[in-house]
Amino acid sequence: MRITLKNLSRTYSPPQQTRIQAVRAVSLDIPSGSIYGIIGKSGAGKSTLLRLLSLLEKPDAGALYYAEQRVDDLPPRELIARRRRNGLIFQNFCLFASRTARENIAYPLEICGRSRGAIQERTAELLELVGLAGRGDAPISALSGGQKQRVAIARALANEPAILFCDEATSALDPQTTRDILDLIRRIKQKMQLTVVLITHQMEVVRDICEYVAVLDNGSIVETGRVQDIFVRPQAQITRDFLAHLTAGPAAPRAGSFVRWSAEGGQYTLRFVGAQTGEPLMSELVRRYPVSFNIRAGGIQYLPEQDIGTLVTDLTGEPEAVAQAIEFLRNSGVIVEESV
Amino acid sequence: MSFVLLLQLVGEATGQTLLMLLLSTLCSLALGFPLGVLLCVTDPALGIAPRPLAHQLLTRLVNTLRSFPFIILMILLFPLARWLVGTSIGTVATVVPLAIAAAPFVARIIETALQEVDRGVIQAARAMGSSNWQIVRKVLLPEAWPALVSGITLTIINLIGYSAMAGAIGGGGLGDLAIRYGYQRFRPEVMAAAVLVILLLVELIQFIGSRLSAAFLSRR
Numbered sequence A: 001m002r003i004t005l006k007n008l009s010r011t012y013s014p015p016q017q018t019r020i021q022a023v024r025a026v027s028l029d030i031p032s033g034s035i036y037g038i039i040g041k042s043g044a045g046k047s048t049l050l051r052l053l054s055l056l057e058k059p060d061a062g063a064l065y066y067a068e069q070r071v072d073d074l075p076p077r078e079l080i081a082r083r084r085r086n087g088l089i090f091q092n093f094c095l096f097a098s099r100t101a102r103e104n105i106a107y108p109l110e111i112c113g114r115s116r117g118a119i120q121e122r123t124a125e126l127l128e129l130v131g132l133a134g135r136g137d138a139p140i141s142a143l144s145g146g147q148k149q150r151v152a153i154a155r156a157l158a159n160e161p162a163i164l165f166c167d168e169a170t171s172a173l174d175p176q177t178t179r180d181i182l183d184l185i186r187r188i189k190q191k192m193q194l195t196v197v198l199i200t201h202q203m204e205v206v207r208d209i210c211e212y213v214a215v216l217d218n219g220s221i222v223e224t225g226r227v228q229d230i231f232v233r234p235q236a237q238i239t240r241d242f243l244a245h246l247t248a249g250p251a252a253p254r255a256g257s258f259v260r261w262s263a264e265g266g267q268y269t270l271r272f273v274g275a276q277t278g279e280p281l282m283s284e285l286v287r288r289y290p291v292s293f294n295i296r297a298g299g300i301q302y303l304p305e306q307d308i309g310t311l312v313t314d315l316t317g318e319p320e321a322v323a324q325a326i327e328f329l330r331n332s333g334v335i336v337e338e339s340v
Numbered sequence B: 001m002s003f004v005l006l007l008q009l010v011g012e013a014t015g016q017t018l019l020m021l022l023l024s025t026l027c028s029l030a031l032g033f034p035l036g037v038l039l040c041v042t043d044p045a046l047g048i049a050p051r052p053l054a055h056q057l058l059t060r061l062v063n064t065l066r067s068f069p070f071i072i073l074m075i076l077l078f079p080l081a082r083w084l085v086g087t088s089i090g091t092v093a094t095v096v097p098l099a100i101a102a103a104p105f106v107a108r109i110i111e112t113a114l115q116e117v118d119r120g121v122i123q124a125a126r127a128m129g130s131s132n133w134q135i136v137r138k139v140l141l142p143e144a145w146p147a148l149v150s151g152i153t154l155t156i157i158n159l160i161g162y163s164a165m166a167g168a169i170g171g172g173g174l175g176d177l178a179i180r181y182g183y184q185r186f187r188p189e190v191m192a193a194a195v196l197v198i199l200l201l202v203e204l205i206q207f208i209g210s211r212l213s214a215a216f217l218s219r220r
Helices: A046-053 A076-083 A101-111 A116-129 A145-157 A175-192 A203-209 A227-232 A237-248 A274-278 A281-288 A319-331 B003-042 B052-067 B070-076 B078-085 B091-115 B119-127 B132-171 B173-184 B188-218
Strands: A003-012 A020-030 A035-040 A061-066 A086-090 A163-167 A195-200 A212-217 A220-226 A258-260 A268-273 A291-302 A307-317 A335-338
Touching: A003 A046, A020 A046, A020 A061, A020 A212, A020 A220, A035 A046, A035 A175, A035 A203, A046 A163, A046 A195, A086 A145, A086 B119, A101 A116, A101 A145, A101 B132, A116 A145, A145 A175, A163 A175, A175 A195, A175 A203, A195 A203, A203 A227, A203 A237, A212 A227, A212 A237, A220 A227, A220 A237, A227 A307, A281 A291, A281 A319, A291 A319, A307 A319, A319 A335, B003 B052, B003 B091, B003 B132, B003 B173, B003 B188, B052 B091, B070 B078, B070 B091, B070 B132, B078 B091, B091 B132, B119 B132, B132 B173, B132 B188, B173 B188
Parallel strands: A035 A195, A035 A212, A086 A163, A163 A195
Antiparallel strands: A003 A020, A003 A061, A212 A220, A258 A291, A268 A307, A268 A335, A291 A307
16 A cells, blocks of 8 residues: 655654654655665654554644545544554564463454454464464463564454554564564565565665665655665765665675775775676776776675675875776766765 | 350451451452553553543542541541441441542552553554553553552452451451450450461462462463
């Protein structure tokens, strides 16, 4: 289901005098059937935005549409009915400790007044779907983090939602479990034709699963687009920071994707997209212009649709020659960023 | 005093105390339990169904009732007891002030137990489309159940103490026995026997309560 946000704002005033505008005039268009990431640092307003999107809170201004229907001003009864068609999963799972795995999954069905038989059948189906068949009677405390998130996913899917909201759903999990959970989300998204909205502070998660991404900073959207475009041409400084953290971070999940062998230097970041990764552009560059380059770091990002090569280099020579060299690279389709 | 007579006295008083306890526990729960749930649900800080004004009023009511010394409350409530059960003396009449004194205590205990429920879980339930009533019945109460059992145990034990005091002003039971025979008629053995039974009662109820609470917890 397509989700449209038009100038959504939310301000908190109590209990201090200072008013905090957590979300400022956010407009987004989340295409139906996509996996849409919203990335931001802590305090950027991600959680508030998700609470608005999932109808837990009402915005102070703006409008929210599910498909063509306006949903931010629903009366209580319709609001509850609408929420029952959303699925949500959370960082700390938020499962009911008083219930077994199966009873947790049964909860959304119970509150909709489904019959005992229907609940029994559906919970068995869902346990199977998330790979927990046979663990239905386990108390929640007996499950591992990954298993808990699987139960939470099954619970979120119980009422066959059109939208799945993920609030930092993998932040409490180790890298291997994170990949398993992301795979599961991708699989069920295909199977159930879900629209997935994923809130995270990890660029890895965006890279590994999202088709689109919106970057949130200080309550506002600073950048949106297809993930591969953002990776190739990050516009906002904060996006670059996220990417830098990703590329320079310790042992990225897909091994050997980026290596930095020199801590200083690296004035220019060159990004090679798709086929260019194979061409001897740098050799060509030195042959044509009186410049020399020194590679400080390099690597390849494997995105779902195309690969991006990244080189962090210094270019030395006469300023004019350097400028011409950069011009040459740009004309060859390489994205050149100069760091200050 | 013969042993048989002592046994007879203590037995009769224990029966009265147990009756007082049973009735006053039931009545104080009937009054205090919904009040505790309301206190928790209306709390603006928790946000289940925030009603700041109602919450303030309930808080004031509970605090006022709790600040009365029990013996004063009991005397004040004589007319109410007379109106409700036809007399202000005796075991059944004592239940009225006992229940009313314990109700605000129960309310606070229930509120505290419910406040311990993980807010994320409540929020998840709300996001899934639970009504307020469903949140209370299917989330708050089951999640807080072990803490609620401990709270109810504490209430019964407190009521044993209250009922002993109530005995002093005509309520009957073990407290009455201890004061009339043990204190006023210089019969230390009666006093000792009454205190011993009260001690055993407290131990027994605490034991059962702790076991129940632990049993509920271990199933999780």
